[in-house]
Amino acid sequence: MSLNGFLCLSDFDKAARRKLPHAVYEYVCGGTEDGLSVSGNRACFDRLGFRPRGLTGVAGRSQSVWLWGNEYASPIGIAPMGVTAICRRHCDMTLAIAARSRGLPYVLSGASNVALEDIQAGAGGAWYQGYFPGDLDRLERIVQRLLEADVNVLVVTSDTPVAANRENNQRNGFTIPFRPSLRLLLDGVRHPDWLFNVFFKTLINEGVPRFLNLYEEHGPRITEEPAHGFRGGRELLTWEHMSWLRQRWPGKLVIKGILHPADAQIAVERGMDGIIVSNHGGRQLDGAMAPLDALPAIKRAVPDAYPVMIDGGFRRGTDVLKAIALGARMVFIGRPVLYGASVAGVEGAGKVLDILSQEIDRNLALLGCTHLSDLDADYLDPATLRTLTDADT
Ligand SMILES: Cc1cc2nc3c(=O)[nH]c(=O)nc-3n(C[C@H](O)[C@H](O)[C@H](O)COP(=O)(O)O)c2cc1C
Numbered sequence: 001m002s003l004n005g006f007l008c009l010s011d012f013d014k015a016a017r018r019k020l021p022h023a024v025y026e027y028v029c030g031g032t033e034d035g036l037s038v039s040g041n042r043a044c045f046d047r048l049g050f051r052p053r054g055l056t057g058v059a060g061r062s063q064s065v066w067l068w069g070n071e072y073a074s075p076i077g078i079a080p081m082g083v084t085a086i087c088r089r090h091c092d093m094t095l096a097i098a099a100r101s102r103g104l105p106y107v108l109s110g111a112s113n114v115a116l117e118d119i120q121a122g123a124g125g126a127w128y129q130g131y132f133p134g135d136l137d138r139l140e141r142i143v144q145r146l147l148e149a150d151v152n153v154l155v156v157t158s159d160t161p162v163a164a165n166r167e168n169n170q171r172n173g174f175t176i177p178f179r180p181s182l183r184l185l186l187d188g189v190r191h192p193d194w195l196f197n198v199f200f201k202t203l204i205n206e207g208v209p210r211f212l213n214l215y216e217e218h219g220p221r222i223t224e225e226p227a228h229g230f231r232g233g234r235e236l237l238t239w240e241h242m243s244w245l246r247q248r249w250p251g252k253l254v255i256k257g258i259l260h261p262a263d264a265q266i267a268v269e270r271g272m273d274g275i276i277v278s279n280h281g282g283r284q285l286d287g288a289m290a291p292l293d294a295l296p297a298i299k300r301a302v303p304d305a306y307p308v309m310i311d312g313g314f315r316r317g318t319d320v321l322k323a324i325a326l327g328a329r330m331v332f333i334g335r336p337v338l339y340g341a342s343v344a345g346v347e348g349a350g351k352v353l354d355i356l357s358q359e360i361d362r363n364l365a366l367l368g369c370t371h372l373s374d375l376d377a378d379y380l381d382p383a384t385l386r387t388l389t390d391a392d393t
Contacts, residue, residue, distance in 0.1 A: 001344050003351050009315045009336040012352055016087075016339035020194055021187040023172035024086050028338055030168040030283070037282030037290070041313030044290040048322050048388065049381035053368030061370045063360050067307055067329060068252055068273065073103035074357040075324055075372060078349075079281070079311045079332035080129035080155065080256075082111025083176065083222060085209035087342040089202045090114060094341045096123035098349035102357075107155055107332065113209040115218065117149050127153035129256065131160060131214060134236025136244065141216035143248050152251045155276065156242065159257030161235040164284045178222045239266055246271045254309075257284075259294045261301035264308070274307035274329075281312055281334050292323060293388050299327040317359025321367065325375045326388075 006012060017025050031038035065075045078099045084091035092114040099106035100123040108119055110131040119126050128151045132139055146154060169175065173183050188195045202209060211219035211226070220226045246253060255267050256276035267275050277295055279288040291312040299308060310323050311332035320331045333356065340352035369375050377385060 012339040033286035077105035080109035085113035133233030
């Protein structure tokens with residue numbers, strides 16, 4: 001399929017909306033309750049303006065970034081997303097290959113459907129995101145599996161102690177465990193490309209997708225409730241578990257879901273290697289502040305060079321540059337790459353990443369910078385900077 005007409009990330013959103021069954025598209029795009037955090041994540045970018053410099057000579061630009069001794073081609077990566085098998089067959093692998101081919105990090109979700117060992121073999125170097133239980137024996141066994149699979153970066157999600165209230169999914173009859181119904185079947189029939197290439201091909205070749213990476217064993221089918229429940233013991237998880245993990249995990253350890261500067265400080269004190277400022281793309285606590293709004297206070301709470309990453313609502317190169325100007329090292333992208341993969345596999349997800357990095361390059365020049373390291377809050381319009389919730393607290 002030709003992707004020439006896809007000029008910006010929202011073009012992939014529109015195409016995925018047409019291609020995927022309504023319930024599947026809504027699973028991806030949706031938030032929780034009144035969708036306040038989903039819309040808030042976007043609104044903060046619109047509020048913040050730039051203050052560019054001119055006549056600086058911007059030839060020879062580079063947008064590469066260094067993180068823990070590794071150089072990445074761009075300051076963007078793919079955020080962890082679970083249950084992607086309903087969007088495209090082998091979707092986790094598709095995303096991993098797209099990121100790998102562009103020299104960017106990919107975070108494999110704990111709720112993913114391709115075995116992490118296969119991802120490591122097919123598109124090595126994925127980071128792993130854990131939805132961890134509070135049970136230390138179980139945790140020990142998961143860590144063992146990750147070590148055996150040569151995972152180097154472990155991301156622990158901190159904002160999902162219980163299941164969020166996803167009313168949109170309930171209204172669409174979409175649940176996990178997945179329960180087939182006449183309504184979902186009709187939804188599928190109205191999207192024949194998806195029905196044939198995703199639903200039937202997956203069923204025939206792999207059977208019902210499984211949660212292959214939640215715990216130490218290959219987990220249950222997405223239609224089954226596991227013995228411990230999907231979130232078994234997650235409400236028991238505390239910073240004590242993170243300190244315990246720090247003792248056992250020799251690789252990089254990152255906490256995803258930080259919004260409060262005090263939590264950022266604790267992450268530093270407990271020896272975490274980095275944090276991802278995130279409200280889970282507005283999919284957990286509705287009304288949780290936008291990550292971009294939280295960034296200034298978090299940056300002030302941690303040492304200058306400490307890796308602070310961010311995700312939530314990034315749809316333009318200019319969005320990424322705003323976060324970099326506020327001190328973020330790396331920006332993760334969720335829904336748009338999943339739309340890209342749904343529409344056109346590796347090519348589609350790759351094109352999403354390419355569009356973003358082209359926008360970053362062009363707008364870096366328009367700001368009057370050659371390197372991302374040139375960029376700081378001085379390049380932001382002071383009047384609009386003050387509108388960030390935490391900019392001057
Ligand atoms: C379909 C979907 C599934 C997700 N699954 C996970 C997950 O398994 N683990 C996790 O930590 N975050 C998960 N997230 C949240 C993302 O990692 C990320 O925080 C968020 O999507 C970023 O916002 P954006 O989609 O606006 O770019 C999921 C998001 C989506 C859209």
